[in-house]
Amino acid sequence: MYDIPHQIQETAVTDVKIKAKDVQVYYGDNHAIKDVSVEIENNTVTAFIGPSGCGKSTFLRCLNRMNDTIDICRVEGDILIDGDDIYDKRVDPVQLRAKVGMVFQKPNPFPKSIYDNIAYGPRIHGMARNKAELDEIVERALRRGAIWDEVKDRLQAPGTGLSGGQQQRLCIARAVATEPEVLLMDEPCSALDPIATAQVEELIDELRQNYAVVIVTHSMQQAARVSQKTAFFHLGNLVEYDDTSEIFTNPEDSRTESYITGRIG
Amino acid sequence: MTDASMDSAPVQGSLTTVDARTRKRNAAEKRFKAYGLVAIMIGLFFLVVLAVSILRSGIPAFTQAEVRVEFTLTQEQFDEAESQMLKTKAYENLFIAALQSQLEERGLEVSFDPAAIERLLGKTGSTIREHFRENPNQIGTPVFFNLAASSRVDGYFKGRVTRDTLVDSRFLEVSDLDLVDALADAGIIVSAFNWNFITGSDSGVDNPGGAGIGVSVIGSFFMMLVVLALSLPIGVATSIYLEEFAPQNWFTDLIEVNISNLAAVPSIVFGILGLAVFIQFMHLPQSAPLVGGLVLTLMTLPTIIISTRASLKAVPPSIREAALGVGASKMQTVFHHVLPLAAPGILTGTIIGLAQALGETAPLLLIGMVGFIARAYPEGVVSGFIDPNSAMPAQIYTWAARADAGFYEKAWGGIIILLIFLLTMNIIAIILRRRFERRW
Numbered sequence: 001m002y003d004i005p006h007q008i009q010e011t012a013v014t015d016v017k018i019k020a021k022d023v024q025v026y027y028g029d030n031h032a033i034k035d036v037s038v039e040i041e042n043n044t045v046t047a048f049i050g051p052s053g054c055g056k057s058t059f060l061r062c063l064n065r066m067n068d069t070i071d072i073c074r075v076e077g078d079i080l081i082d083g084d085d086i087y088d089k090r091v092d093p094v095q096l097r098a099k100v101g102m103v104f105q106k107p108n109p110f111p112k113s114i115y116d117n118i119a120y121g122p123r124i125h126g127m128a129r130n131k132a133e134l135d136e137i138v139e140r141a142l143r144r145g146a147i148w149d150e151v152k153d154r155l156q157a158p159g160t161g162l163s164g165g166q167q168q169r170l171c172i173a174r175a176v177a178t179e180p181e182v183l184l185m186d187e188p189c190s191a192l193d194p195i196a197t198a199q200v201e202e203l204i205d206e207l208r209q210n211y212a213v214v215i216v217t218h219s220m221q222q223a224a225r226v227s228q229k230t231a232f233f234h235l236g237n238l239v240e241y242d243d244t245s246e247i248f249t250n251p252e253d254s255r256t257e258s259y260i261t262g263r264i265g
Numbered sequence: 266m267t268d269a270s271m272d273s274a275p276v277q278g279s280l281t282t283v284d285a286r287t288r289k290r291n292a293a294e295k296r297f298k299a300y301g302l303v304a305i306m307i308g309l310f311f312l313v314v315l316a317v318s319i320l321r322s323g324i325p326a327f328t329q330a331e332v333r334v335e336f337t338l339t340q341e342q343f344d345e346a347e348s349q350m351l352k353t354k355a356y357e358n359l360f361i362a363a364l365q366s367q368l369e370e371r372g373l374e375v376s377f378d379p380a381a382i383e384r385l386l387g388k389t390g391s392t393i394r395e396h397f398r399e400n401p402n403q404i405g406t407p408v409f410f411n412l413a414a415s416s417r418v419d420g421y422f423k424g425r426v427t428r429d430t431l432v433d434s435r436f437l438e439v440s441d442l443d444l445v446d447a448l449a450d451a452g453i454i455v456s457a458f459n460w461n462f463i464t465g466s467d468s469g470v471d472n473p474g475g476a477g478i479g480v481s482v483i484g485s486f487f488m489m490l491v492v493l494a495l496s497l498p499i500g501v502a503t504s505i506y507l508e509e510f511a512p513q514n515w516f517t518d519l520i521e522v523n524i525s526n527l528a529a530v531p532s533i534v535f536g537i538l539g540l541a542v543f544i545q546f547m548h549l550p551q552s553a554p555l556v557g558g559l560v561l562t563l564m565t566l567p568t569i570i571i572s573t574r575a576s577l578k579a580v581p582p583s584i585r586e587a588a589l590g591v592g593a594s595k596m597q598t599v600f601h602h603v604l605p606l607a608a609p610g611i612l613t614g615t616i617i618g619l620a621q622a623l624g625e626t627a628p629l630l631l632i633g634m635v636g637f638i639a640r641a642y643p644e645g646v647v648s649g650f651i652d653p654n655s656a657m658p659a660q661i662y663t664w665a666a667r668a669d670a671g672f673y674e675k676a677w678g679g680i681i682i683l684l685i686f687l688l689t690m691n692i693i694a695i696i697l698r699r700r701f702e703r704r705w
Contacts, residue, residue, distance in 0.1 A: 066589065071513045098592035108583035110602060120601070121591035171587070178591055 017042040017182060017212040018063060023077035025058055025067070032058050034236045036077075040182075040229075045204060045213045047227035047244065049220060051264065054233040056216045060184050063214065064100035065093040081182065098125050101175035105187040107167035109159035109174070114151050117159040117170060118142060121178040137177060144210075145173025146203045165196020172203060176211075183207060185215040189222065201226050220260055224248050232256045234264075319680055325423045326678025329459035329474055330414040332386060333452070336363050337407045338397055346394070353390030360389055360410075371451060381441050385454070387413040387474040413461075413474030414454055416671035418445055422456045425670060462678060467638045467660060473671025476664065478679050480642055484554050484634070484654030485623060485686075487643075491558020491650070492565055492622050497615055499562075500569030507570075508577040509599050528567035535564045536628030544632060552633040552653035560632060561622040568621060572614025576607040609701040616694035620687050626658040635659040657683045 018040040025033035033055045040046050048056035058067065065086060067073040079086050086096050098121070109117050118138045121127075128134035138155070142148040147169040151162070159170055168188060175183060185204070189197040204226050207213055217223050223230050224244060231241040232253075240247060240256045251257045258264045278284065283291075338359065346355035361382050389412050397404055413419070417437035420426035431439050448454040465477020511517045539560035543549045549556050580603045588598040604611075629635055634656055643649035655663070657679060664676040 064590070066586065069585075069589065094592050094594045096592075097590060102586075102590040104583060104586055104590065106583055108581075108587040110584065110587060111606065120588075120593075124591075124593055124597055124601075174587075174591060 015042045016040070017081065018214075019078075019080040019083075020059075020062075021078045021080075023059070023062065023075065023079060025055070025062060025076075026074040027070070028072040032236055033062070036233075036238045038231060038238060038241055040212055040214060042212045043208055043210075044229055045208050045215060045227040046229040046231065047223035048214065048216045048231050048233060049218075049223050049259070050233035050239075051259065052218075055236040056231075056233045057186055059233070060186055060214060060216050063182070063184055064097050064102055066097075066102065068093055098178045099180055100182040100184060101178060101180035103168070103172050103175050103183065103185040103188045106191050107164055107171050109162070109167050109170050111158065111160050113156045114142075114159045114162070114170060115155040117174050118177045121174060125178055127178070141173045141177035142170075144176050144207070145169045146199065146206070147173055163196070165192050165199060168192060168196065168200055169203060172200070172207075176207070181211060183211045183213045185213065187216050187218060190218065197222070220248070232259060234259070319677060319684070322674060323677030323679075323681040325425070326462055326674045326681075327459050328423070328456050329462070330419040330422045330454055330456050332364075332389075332412045332414050332448075332454050333409070334360075334364050334367065334412070335407050335409050336360055336393070338393075338404055340404050343397060343404050353394055355390070356393045357383070357386070357390035360393055361386075368448075368451075368453075381438070381444055384437050384441055385414055385418050385445060385448075387415050388469070388472045392475075411457075413472075416473045416669050418454065419474055419671060421445060422449075422454075423674075425674070462675070463682070466640045466642075467655065467663070469638075470667050470672075471669065473667075473669050473675055476672065476675050478657060478660055478675075478682055480640075481655040481657050481660035482682070482686075483642060483649065484557075485656040487554035487649045487654070488558040488561060488656055489619055489623060491555060492561045492619060493615075495559070495562040496565045496569050496618065500566050500615075501573050501611060503566075504570050504573035504577060505599055505604070508574050509603065510595065524567050524570050528571060531627070532564055532625050533627040533631065535560050536631035538563065539628060540631045550651050550653065552655075553651045554634075554654050554656070555650040556632050557629055557634050557656060558650075560628045561625060564625065564628065565618040565622045568618035569611075569615055572617070573607070573611045576610025576614065577603060579610065580606045609698045612697045612701070613694045616690050616697070620690045623686060623690070624658055624683065626662050629656055629659045630662075635662055638663075657686070 016039045018038075020036060020038045020040075023033055023036045024031065036055075036059055048060060050056045061067045062075055062079060063081075063086075067075060075087060081096075081100065084091070110120065112120075115138055118141050119128075119134055122134060122137045128137055139148065139152075142151060147166060150166060151157075151170075159167065162170060168191070172183075172185075172188070188204075189200050192200065201222065204213055204215065208228075215223075215227065227244045229241070230244040230247040232239045232247065232251075232255075234255050240251060240253045242252070247256060248260060251260065255264065342359055346352055346359065349355045358379075361379050364382060365379060392412060393410065396408070396410075414422075415437065417426050417431070417434065421437075421442060426437070428439050428442060431437060431442070445454060461475065461477045463477065464479040465475065466480040467477070468475035507517060507520065539556060543556045543559055544551055549559075584602050584606065585598055588602045589595075593601065626635070634654070638655075643652050643654065661676050661679040661683065664672040664679060667673075
């Protein structure tokens with residue numbers, strides 16, 4: 001187990017959104033996540049970096065219990081959001097996922113209209129009492145997703161007809177439409193071209209005002225650009241967790257240094 | 266033939282000359298294409314042979330030689346015929362006498378032997394008696410009858426019976442054919458479209474002219490209703506549960522293996538199961554479309570489950586993740602997103618399963634739907650389910666087994682009608698798939 005650097009613990013006390021302690025994840029017999037403890041802060045972009053198969057996506061999916069859908073997956077340890085253990089028996093994953101939104105690697109809009117894509121979450125959570133309120137929610141979400149100007153004239157067009165970058169921003173808008181407090185992003189730019197990536201990164205920086213954003217990325221430049229905190233995973237271990245500037249300029253662990261300089265991974 | 270070992274010497278020479286190795290590969294590709302073409306040709310050839318032979322043998326079933334005669338029955342004749350022992354025979358005699366006098370009036374130069382006329386006619390007596398018993402107000406007024414001619418006369422019109430083949434026939438004599446020719450010239454015997462074949466019921470073994478497939482179409486229809494009403498909801502619910510909700514363990518594995526095996530069980534096994542369970546144990550009515558439908562449901566379920574599961578599997582997992590990610594419950598995910606996307610596949614599978622069930626004969630043999638002669642349409646919806654009836658393939662099987670050559674052509678005609686239904690169902694499946702298919 002790795003000690004959390006001292007200075008993090010100090011700042012964490014003030015505004016910790018997610019607190020994970022001794023988290024273990026098993027896929028059948030495979031021990032995928034080992035002893036991960038981390039504290040994710042509010043209004044901060046936290047980047048998870050590491051080579052493929054290091055467990056960063058697995059850990060991310062633990063934070064909104066998406067791993068529940070995999071039969072052989074088993075999670076141990078505590079993950080607290082605002083002090084509540086999300087793996088407590090009384091927690092309904094449906095409520096949790098409304099609070100912890102997620103954006104996936106590949107843009108995955110529903111094969112419905114742009115409007116219905118956004119309105120689906122608010123509808124099932126009963127967030128709007130009438131059509132006008134729903135319209136308002138949809139517009140707000142699309143504006144926050146920085147895509148409103150591009151789609152406002154064709155809300156009834158299918159969401160799958162948009163370009164890749166637009167689709168991903170639509171998915172981000174869909175995720176924020178349910179008013180989550182945490183936004184998880186699993187390599188949100190890996191299927192996008194540099195221009196779309198730049199737009200999404202800009203958006204992520206704006207979203208930080210309202211949410212705790214956790215982003216998994218393979219691109220170290222991206223982590224350096226968008227995040228304030230960075231966690232480096234390797235072979236299921238959390239090797240190092242610190243301010244992004246610290247990690248990239250002055251890593252403590254030799255493995256972190258090897259990875260960010262391109263010698264492993 | 267196609268191994269790609271790279272240890273041969275590096276290719277020499279110009280790109281414009283084809284080397285031996287490339288030539289060999291190109292030849293192999295050409296050969297393979299030729300095999301494919303030959304296979305398709307063979308398939309098409311057999312399809313054409315099948316279609317031509319079905320049409321050639323079946324189309325005659327749609328025409329029927331008819332005797333068209335005006336006939337007046339007086340009240341006295343009615344009363345007298347009703348008082349006799351052989352009532353239909355009495356009517357037949359009256360009709361023959363009437364026909365004979367009409368022929369004489371017209372002055373046709375043929376012999377009007379009553380026995381010969383009797384040989385030309387099919388089952389006339391019962392038809393006439395039924396008509397006047399049902400419409401007593403028409404007694405005493407002239408009624409125009411279209412009566413089916415006998416099977417041999419019908420065959421003569423269709424080329425099935427010739428003067429050469431009539432030697433030693435006790436049903437029709439060669440001299441009778443002169444009479445037939447004369448009557449045909451006079452417009453009394455004509456070959457007309459056989460509506461009765463499409464709408465009517467089965468007839469006795471000696472009356473192919475009166476046989477129709479209509480009632481067994483109704484039987485098949487009620488069976489399909491039972492199959493659809495049971496196998497679609499059960500099959501789709503099973504598939505959704507197994508695919509989306511069930512945990513992966515030895516028990517669900519066992520269920521999966523068994524469903525695959527059920528799809529391969531011979532249909533006659535389902536038939537005997539139906540006989541044992543539905544009829545002998547549960548005492549449901551024999552020969553009823555309800556029982557037939559239950560048996561065919563057992564047979565169709567695996568087909569529907571397998572195709573539904575395949576279409577559920579084909580829905581990309583990213584859609585499920587997207588729905589779960591915004592906080593939809595598992596059930597909302599399935600019913601709002603997965604099921605609509607899988608619907609075209611489910612519909613197609615269901616219609617193909619139904620088409621398969623529609624053409625199934627073997628299980629019907631065992632529950633008594635073969636050989637049962639349904640003479641009338643069911644009176645209502647309930648009796649449609651529980652009254653004994655036949656089904657299209659069973660009716661075809663029954664006809665094919667009968668001695669009279671007239672039934673043989675009826676069997677082929679029945680196959681044409683069955684194929685029309687199957688083609689229609691498949692076309693509907695294609696249209697539905699095209700319409701509801703959505704891209705993602």
